[in-house]
Amino acid sequence: MTTKHTLIALVEDRPGVLNRVASLFRRRGFNIESIAVGHSELPHLSRMTIVVDGANTMVEQVRKQLDKVIDVVKVSDITEEAIVARELALLKVKANSTTRSEIIQIVDIFRANIVDVATDSLTIEVTGDEDKIDSLYTLLRGFGIKEVARTGRIALTRGGAGPLYVEEKTKPPSGKTKAA
Amino acid sequence: MKMTGGQIICECLAREGVDIIFGFPGGAILPLYDTLPQFPQLHHVLVRHEQCAAHAAEGYARATGKVGVCFATSGPGATNLVTGIANAYLDSAPVVAITGQVARPFIGKDAFQEIDITGITLPITKHNYLALDTASLPRIVKEAFYLARTGRPGPVLIDVPRDVQIEQVEFHYPGKIVLPGYKPTLQGHPTQIKKAAELINKAQRPLILAGRGVIISNGFEELKALAEAGQIPVVTTLLGISSFPESHVLSYGMVGMHGMAYANMAVTGADLVIAVGMRFDDRATAKVSAFAPNAHIIHIDIDPAEIGKNVRVDVPIVGDVKAVLHALNKLVTSAKHMEWLHQLDDWRKEHPSTIIRDSEGLLPQLVVHKIYEVTRGEATICTGVGQNQMWAAQHYWYNRPNSLISSGGLGTMGFGLPASIGVKIGRPDIPVWCIDGDGSFQMTLHELATIGQEKVAVKIAILNNGYLGMVRQWQELFYQKRYVATPLFGPDFVKIAEAYDIAALRVEHKEEVEPAIEQAMAHDGPFLIDFRIEPEENVYPMVPPGASLAEVLELPKKETKVLANSSRRISNL
Numbered sequence A: 001m002t003t004k005h006t007l008i009a010l011v012e013d014r015p016g017v018l019n020r021v022a023s024l025f026r027r028r029g030f031n032i033e034s035i036a037v038g039h040s041e042l043p044h045l046s047r048m049t050i051v052v053d054g055a056n057t058m059v060e061q062v063r064k065q066l067d068k069v070i071d072v073v074k075v076s077d078i079t080e081e082a083i084v085a086r087e088l089a090l091l092k093v094k095a096n097s098t099t100r101s102e103i104i105q106i107v108d109i110f111r112a113n114i115v116d117v118a119t120d121s122l123t124i125e126v127t128g129d130e131d132k133i134d135s136l137y138t139l140l141r142g143f144g145i146k147e148v149a150r151t152g153r154i155a156l157t158r159g160g161a162g163p164l165y166v167e168e169k170t171k172p173p174s175g176k177t178k179a180a
Numbered sequence B: 001m002k003m004t005g006g007q008i009i010c011e012c013l014a015r016e017g018v019d020i021i022f023g024f025p026g027g028a029i030l031p032l033y034d035t036l037p038q039f040p041q042l043h044h045v046l047v048r049h050e051q052c053a054a055h056a057a058e059g060y061a062r063a064t065g066k067v068g069v070c071f072a073t074s075g076p077g078a079t080n081l082v083t084g085i086a087n088a089y090l091d092s093a094p095v096v097a098i099t100g101q102v103a104r105p106f107i108g109k110d111a112f113q114e115i116d117i118t119g120i121t122l123p124i125t126k127h128n129y130l131a132l133d134t135a136s137l138p139r140i141v142k143e144a145f146y147l148a149r150t151g152r153p154g155p156v157l158i159d160v161p162r163d164v165q166i167e168q169v170e171f172h173y174p175g176k177i178v179l180p181g182y183k184p185t186l187q188g189h190p191t192q193i194k195k196a197a198e199l200i201n202k203a204q205r206p207l208i209l210a211g212r213g214v215i216i217s218n219g220f221e222e223l224k225a226l227a228e229a230g231q232i233p234v235v236t237t238l239l240g241i242s243s244f245p246e247s248h249v250l251s252y253g254m255v256g257m258h259g260m261a262y263a264n265m266a267v268t269g270a271d272l273v274i275a276v277g278m279r280f281d282d283r284a285t286a287k288v289s290a291f292a293p294n295a296h297i298i299h300i301d302i303d304p305a306e307i308g309k310n311v312r313v314d315v316p317i318v319g320d321v322k323a324v325l326h327a328l329n330k331l332v333t334s335a336k337h338m339e340w341l342h343q344l345d346d347w348r349k350e351h352p353s354t355i356i357r358d359s360e361g362l363l364p365q366l367v368v369h370k371i372y373e374v375t376r377g378e379a380t381i382c383t384g385v386g387q388n389q390m391w392a393a394q395h396y397w398y399n400r401p402n403s404l405i406s407s408g409g410l411g412t413m414g415f416g417l418p419a420s421i422g423v424k425i426g427r428p429d430i431p432v433w434c435i436d437g438d439g440s441f442q443m444t445l446h447e448l449a450t451i452g453q454e455k456v457a458v459k460i461a462i463l464n465n466g467y468l469g470m471v472r473q474w475q476e477l478f479y480q481k482r483y484v485a486t487p488l489f490g491p492d493f494v495k496i497a498e499a500y501d502i503a504a505l506r507v508e509h510k511e512e513v514e515p516a517i518e519q520a521m522a523h524d525g526p527f528l529i530d531f532r533i534e535p536e537e538n539v540y541p542m543v544p545p546g547a548s549l550a551e552v553l554e555l556p557k558k559e560t561k562v563l564a565n566s567s568r569r570i571s572n573l
């Protein structure tokens, strides 16, 4: 049985790290569904959110192999945890005077935004989980989609703190707050 | 104090206790070479091909337990290292490779002899570095050595641009290593160890399957203690050979494609397999779905990613083999397993996999057996790849810890000779024999020049069958004897050796084998023997590719007029 897994990797912010991770996936024959990379809450560490589709045992291999990369500081599979997951997409849809209002209605229902208007197109920004973006995409396909850009999933666990989070040392020590 | 990048590298190598560097110079690494004379404690061994610098460094590392070091220039020098680095990677050997790179302003411009060696070696190194900042060299070198030798050892490459080698910066040696992404687990989890002990204590037919991890972690005593306390028979992988004395009553030899028939039967018959420091390579497991079908499996390994990779495991224990066994031994109760051991002895009697046929011609098995007898098992054996490697594994008794150094994971023809150079330089006190095939030998025979130049007293036994023997054997058995591209013309190896000023002999008859080996041992210096063996001799037993360990092809019975038996317990037979 295969499921979509969300892996979070905190990696050293060094040249070549993305290459190391990508090379590992290619070499071991693991398929990446999406990968999103950006800064994390910690200086010198980037956060990668990787979505892989595969059997649990395969994904466990992915996790362990990733963990072996020296520049990867921490990997966790947060699939089973309570998470907030989002993706952002930009969709450029064909539009003319007759279709424009209909598109705007759909965009409103999805709480998406129009971010650019041209004579023959509308550019829509939408945030949500993959399903929401997929549904919007399906609805708009009838009008003609000219271009799509999607960021891939990013995710945080609900509550708690990041796997490497420590209270900042600069804060005055207080008896109550404790590092998670 | 201000130092050049080259001086910093040498200073850091010296602080790591390096005394030998195998390498080959060129333009992009010249500034580093130029500083070598300032560090007389670093002896440089000039090889004849960079691949062999890496193999020699690996041989040195595996024989001494220290990190092996090799140098190469940019471009072709670096790419020539690749096979050697890959070999060290697959056999988990601690090697640090330092390559020259074009100067920083030229990087990315396809400059003369520029190649992206960190990119190329990404999947075959434990880690690698492109040192763009001269001040970071001490940290990089220190980390490289630490990474290479700790945890699951492996090769680390440092690519150093030419201008970094020249640039002068203030030298600061880092006090400690900060690698937040690297924390090998050494101690096994107590709960897992307890579970393992429970399985061991109630097993009826337990079996230890030992790999190179035992050798790397120096866990010889702990392994022996476990085997003896629980009266648990021991089989090994190819690279696990010499992790357990082969003359021990509990030793049942090597498993796998060319393992002892009875060792493979033991795996199939066991109700518990205790896999120690090994990674279930397909040459050892054969058809993986039929591996140890009746057994629970305990897997002890330092690399968590090896757990459950190829074989389902009941009790995984991540940790250093020595430490885990030490903890485990405290919980293992003594047992006898008489029935099981008798069963194994019966199998060994019915399937004597180590017999040497009586034959007109000169048999390779006899040559290996005689090398054992003459050296009284005190030699370290290096091998080529192919039949020679399997005969060397089967017919020498490895009683001394860490006495077989062979290319297991990558199966690199040409590994034997350069590796033996590294072994002999690392352990000059031990006799070193390179048992090679005529094909493997021809891949790196230029290293005879290195042997001549450095006066390395290795003894070389070429099992010369005039074929790429192992491939010919497959063609004989599975391709209706169509010997495509396997008949092998070879030069006169005796003349070749003499041309390099190395003493040599040719042996064509079995009576000459022992005197020749004795002569080689008595000779002060390197010695080569060209053994003209039966050209179409096959390696048995053999598990055909795709078959399970239970489906062993053995030497056809009618042929077996026995001359000798290199069994570990000949007296019992």
Ligand SMILES: Cc1ncc(C[n+]2csc(CCOP(=O)(O)OP(=O)(O)O)c2C)c(N)n1
Pocket: B384, B385, B386, B387, B388, B389, B411, B412, B413, B414, B436, B437, B438, B439, B440, B441, B463, B465, B467, B468, B469, B470, B471
């Ligand atoms: C570099 C390399 N090329 C090809 C092979 C495939 N191969 C495996 S064994 C073998 C034949 C080895 O011949 P030889 O060294 O003469 O040894 P023999 O089997 O005859 O003892 C070959 C070609 C290999 N292992 N390594």
